[in-house]
Amino acid sequence: MADRKVGLKLLIDTSSQKVLFAEAGKEFVDFLFYLLALPVGTVIRLLTKKCMVGCLGNLYESIENLSQTYIQPNQDKNSLLKPKAPALIQVPLLLTNEAQQAPTSSKKFYICTGCNRSISDDPSAICPTCLHYSNYGHSSRNINIEVKYIAPPAVNTSSSNEGGFVKGVVTYMVMDDLVVKPMSTISSITLLNKFSVKDVGVLEEKVVDLTMAEGLKLLNASLQSKAVLTTVFLGNTGA
Secondary structure: OOOOEEEEEEEEEOOOOEEEEEEEOHHHHHHHHHHHHOOHHHHHHHHOHHHOOOOHHHHHHHHHHOOHHHOOOOOOOHHHHOOOOOOOOOOOOOOOHHHHOOOOOOOOEEEOOOOOOOEEOOOOOEOHHHHHHHHHOOOOOEOOEEEOOOOOOOOOOOOOOOOOOOOOOOOEEEEOOOOEEEOOHHHHHHHHHHOOOOOHHHEEEEEEEEEHHHHHHHHHHHOOOOOHHHHHHHOOOOO
16 A cells, blocks of 8 residues: 655755744644644554653553453453544544554443443442342342443534544644644744844755655654754754
8 A cells, every 4th residue: 555645845944954844734734733632552552662762661561561460350451552542533644543443352341230220341340229229129230241332433523524623725834843823924934034044045945745654753753852843854853
């Protein structure tokens, strides 16, 4: 399957080898905003444990190595190792559907067969309704009959069926530190003054295609740097 790509136009200061900002469409902005919805376990799995800064990679590996013997009977390690991302939006082009997969073993729920009113995720739980009536000669019951949970379908609230977070009718400006705002001529001029650009001759436009591999690099860089675009596209980690 061909690698999915998203186009991006960079404005580069060649004198400092720094990306000033990028012009982006809704696909790229949706991707950036979707990163905030990713569970930590999914981020670690996408980037791999070795690429994680700090100790979260060790924490992830500890759960992987922990025997099921030590896990509560109504819990599943995959709920932490392979958590399901919120299905509120379509998965952006740059992330594989793995980021939104459900755990291989879904959480189990149980119902009381005595009154069919009480539900629990613990098969040893006592039905409070039946327990109350046990004082009047009825027998109390465990909530231990497994039932199937049917998740509601994702609702597309967009009248234009675009999906995602933002509308696609405008171009967006994405700064090197991932500040996002609608693009305008005035904001572009203001930025040139902010970065003390005296000679427009040093500025260079560069169109790039962002692939899934670079999307993961961007996710990794966003956790470590405030010059994300420069790091990913120019390889200048010291920016």
